[in-house]
Amino acid sequence: MAEAIHRNEFICVESGTPSSIVHFSGAWIIDNAAAIDADMSNTLLKAGDQVVIDCSGLEQLDTTGAVLIRRFASRFEDKGVALLTGVKAEHKHLLDVVAAKPAPVETEPETLPWYLIPVAEAGHGFMNATASITRLISFIGLVLIRLFGTLLAPGRIRFIPLVHQMDAVGVKAMGIVGLISFLIGAVMVNQGSIQLAKFGADVFVIDMLGIIHLREMGVLLTSIIIAGRSGSAFTAQIGSMKLHEEVDAMKTLGMNPIDVLVLPRLMALMITLPLLTFYADMMGIAGGIAMAWAQLDISPGNFLVYFRDVIEFEHFIVGIIKAPFFAAVISACGCYQGLRVASSADVLGARTTKSVVTSIFLVIVLDALFAIFFTSVGI
Amino acid sequence: MDDTVQTDDVIIRVRGLVNAFGSHVVHKGLDLDVKRGEILGVVGGSGAGKSVLLRTIIGLNRQVAGQIEINDIDQNYMTADEAQLSRRHWGVLFQDGALFSALTVAQNVMAPMREHYNFSQNLLEDLASSKISMAGLPLDAANKFPADLSGGMRKRAALARSLALDPEILFLDEPTAGLDPIGAAAFDGLVKNLSKSLGLTVFLVTHDLDTLVRVCDRIAVLGDKKMLITAPLEEVQQYDHPWVQEYFGGPRARAAGIKE
Numbered sequence: 001m002a003e004a005i006h007r008n009e010f011i012c013v014e015s016g017t018p019s020s021i022v023h024f025s026g027a028w029i030i031d032n033a034a035a036i037d038a039d040m041s042n043t044l045l046k047a048g049d050q051v052v053i054d055c056s057g058l059e060q061l062d063t064t065g066a067v068l069i070r071r072f073a074s075r076f077e078d079k080g081v082a083l084l085t086g087v088k089a090e091h092k093h094l095l096d097v098v099a100a101k102p103a104p105v106e107t108e109p110e111t112l113p114w115y116l117i118p119v120a121e122a123g124h125g126f127m128n129a130t131a132s133i134t135r136l137i138s139f140i141g142l143v144l145i146r147l148f149g150t151l152l153a154p155g156r157i158r159f160i161p162l163v164h165q166m167d168a169v170g171v172k173a174m175g176i177v178g179l180i181s182f183l184i185g186a187v188m189v190n191q192g193s194i195q196l197a198k199f200g201a202d203v204f205v206i207d208m209l210g211i212i213h214l215r216e217m218g219v220l221l222t223s224i225i226i227a228g229r230s231g232s233a234f235t236a237q238i239g240s241m242k243l244h245e246e247v248d249a250m251k252t253l254g255m256n257p258i259d260v261l262v263l264p265r266l267m268a269l270m271i272t273l274p275l276l277t278f279y280a281d282m283m284g285i286a287g288g289i290a291m292a293w294a295q296l297d298i299s300p301g302n303f304l305v306y307f308r309d310v311i312e313f314e315h316f317i318v319g320i321i322k323a324p325f326f327a328a329v330i331s332a333c334g335c336y337q338g339l340r341v342a343s344s345a346d347v348l349g350a351r352t353t354k355s356v357v358t359s360i361f362l363v364i365v366l367d368a369l370f371a372i373f374f375t376s377v378g379i
Numbered sequence: 380m381d382d383t384v385q386t387d388d389v390i391i392r393v394r395g396l397v398n399a400f401g402s403h404v405v406h407k408g409l410d411l412d413v414k415r416g417e418i419l420g421v422v423g424g425s426g427a428g429k430s431v432l433l434r435t436i437i438g439l440n441r442q443v444a445g446q447i448e449i450n451d452i453d454q455n456y457m458t459a460d461e462a463q464l465s466r467r468h469w470g471v472l473f474q475d476g477a478l479f480s481a482l483t484v485a486q487n488v489m490a491p492m493r494e495h496y497n498f499s500q501n502l503l504e505d506l507a508s509s510k511i512s513m514a515g516l517p518l519d520a521a522n523k524f525p526a527d528l529s530g531g532m533r534k535r536a537a538l539a540r541s542l543a544l545d546p547e548i549l550f551l552d553e554p555t556a557g558l559d560p561i562g563a564a565a566f567d568g569l570v571k572n573l574s575k576s577l578g579l580t581v582f583l584v585t586h587d588l589d590t591l592v593r594v595c596d597r598i599a600v601l602g603d604k605k606m607l608i609t610a611p612l613e614e615v616q617q618y619d620h621p622w623v624q625e626y627f628g629g630p631r632a633r634a635a636g637i638k639e
Contacts, residue, residue, distance in 0.1 A: 029545065030467075030492075030496065030544060030545045031496075033496065033498060033502070034496055034497050034498055034499075034502075037498065037499060037502045038499075062545040062577075063509065063510070063513070063542070063545050063577060064506060064545050067505055067506055067509045068502075071502075071505060093575075093576045094576060094577065096576070097513060097573075097576050097577070098509050098513065105485070105504075105508055105518045105519065105521045105522065106521065106522040107483060107485030107486060107489070107504050107507060107508070107521050107522055108483065108485075108486070108522060109483055109522055109524070110522065343480070343524075343526040344480035344481065344524075344525075344526055345480055345481075346480060346481045
């Protein structure tokens with residue numbers, strides 16, 4: 001009688017000459033697969049070069065178990081000779097299904113060795129940046145052509161989507177834009193007056209608020225809120241239409257996606273962003289008035305009289321004139337990234353992030369350029 | 380003798396199922412038995428509630444009333460652990476695959492195994508490639524993303540994923556929709572072979588008459604908010620109901636080889 005030299009619930013190895021016998025028993029199913037697989041190297045070690053595998057003790061078998069048997073058999077065969085016996089009739093077809101050992105394949109997407117990744121990424125990054133700048137410029141060109149074409153033929157303007165977008169990006173944004181502007185105006189007066197009080201000049205906080213808020217903060221804050229709120233929405237809306245081939249369907253139906261999707265959004269934002277900026281300016285000043293009244297005891301009436309004397313109308317104009325440009329940048333970025341979505345939900349997420357980041361970046365760059373321009377023309 | 384017990388064993392039992400969305404009643408008192416090891420095809424007109432029935436059985440849609448038992452476990456009164464365990468016993472093939480788009484085909488197949496078991500990477504890869512070749516996909520598809528595959532290959536990849544946990548029951552929602560006739564016939568054959576060799580019970584929602592004729596053991600006809608008849612094809616054809624007569628007597632049925 002051969003002696004059992006290794007035994008557990010599923011596998012029993014008996015030594016013998018010329019071949020050792022490996023009995024498989026119990027339930028070889030997916031629930032036990034981890035335990036069976038963990039025992040493989042031990043079994044391989046115990047059994048000799050010549051092995052007879054006995055499957056007659058198997059009570060349950062599923063495809064995972066069949067794969068395991070095949071793995072055992074092929075590992076034994078790597079060492080020497082293996083013979084499979086005692087396969088029950090009801091298990092035979094299962095083993096047949098997974099009999100052929102599949103060739104080893106890559107299951108992960110192809111990746112470079114770690115030391116090449118930074119180089120490759122830098123290269124890809126540069127090529128992508130050049131390509132995307134080219135594409136963005138050509139997209140803006142395309143949109144401008146359609147836009148001027150539409151202005152020449154006003155019948156092509158889609159009023160219902162335009163009004164709908166104006167409601168979505170303008171009216172619905174009033175709450176958050178107003179609240180943030182009010183708070184920033186108040187904070188500016190609060191902090192400014194503390195600092196200026198050191199020079200006994202705390203009343204000049206009104207000059208400071210007027211100039212900073214009207215020239216820069218009002219329009220910049222509004223643009224950044226709108227980039228986060230509506231730029232991302234543009235990308236997601238157009239992007240998910242792209243994923244469902246709705247944009248392609250539109251093209252085949254003779255509807256120009258630029259006309260249908262981009263122009264209403266662009267025009268809506270170019271109309272509403274200056275209005276929102278005006279509203280943000282007013283709310284910021286209101287915040288300043290409230291804080292000045294509470295902290296410095298300047299009554300709203302006095303505040304406004306002083307404000308009218310020191311703040312010139314130019315400051316307001318400098319701020320508000322930037323709004324349509326920022327609007328164009330935000331909506332162009334949002335729509336462009338939306339139209340670039342392809343293939344998967346992952347891409348949609350990445351494009352949405354990109355649209356917000358690039359539009360905020362471009363808004364600030366543009367704002368800096370405007371600042372240089374206005375300084376040099378002396379406004 | 381043992382065999383008859385096996386085949387008459389009911390694996391899914393639906394009793395008095397009521398489904399409604401607002402005031403729109405989809406199912407009213409629906410009864411259905413699915414026997415262990417059979418391939419049941421569910422047919423019905425568009426909007427008859429085939430997909431709702433499937434989603435209710437797999438627990439994605441909560442019924443208004445009625446009882447669903449799978450493996451004699453009432454799906455309404457399960458603990459979270461039982462629910463988790465019973466999920467391992469069935470695989471679902473959604474209409475357009477529902478593969479995770481951020482993962483490769485092999486990673487898609489491994490995902491449920493990783494979730495439920497603690498296998499070594501080597502074993503996972505071996506199992507994944509076995510399932511992929513079982514589903515009739517070439518192995519070089521393993522490291523491709525779902526977006527790079529054709530519709531037919533995506534269906535097969537989704538089938539491989541639904542087989543990942545060695546399920547007892549396979550739910551297929553319109554498996555051949557959107558495939559060309561050759562691809563559809565091949566997929567039908569694949570389902571039939573797999574169900575035979577793996578002993579699977581298959582619950583198949585379809586519009587495809589060819590699939591019904593070639594693959595299904597029994598056909599359940601959904602109409603008038605309940606199951607009109609659940610029987611083999613020959614009996615279903617004799618059933619006296621205008622929709623059934625039109626469906627199985629129409630020109631497309633004749634083309635699929637159903638005799639009057």
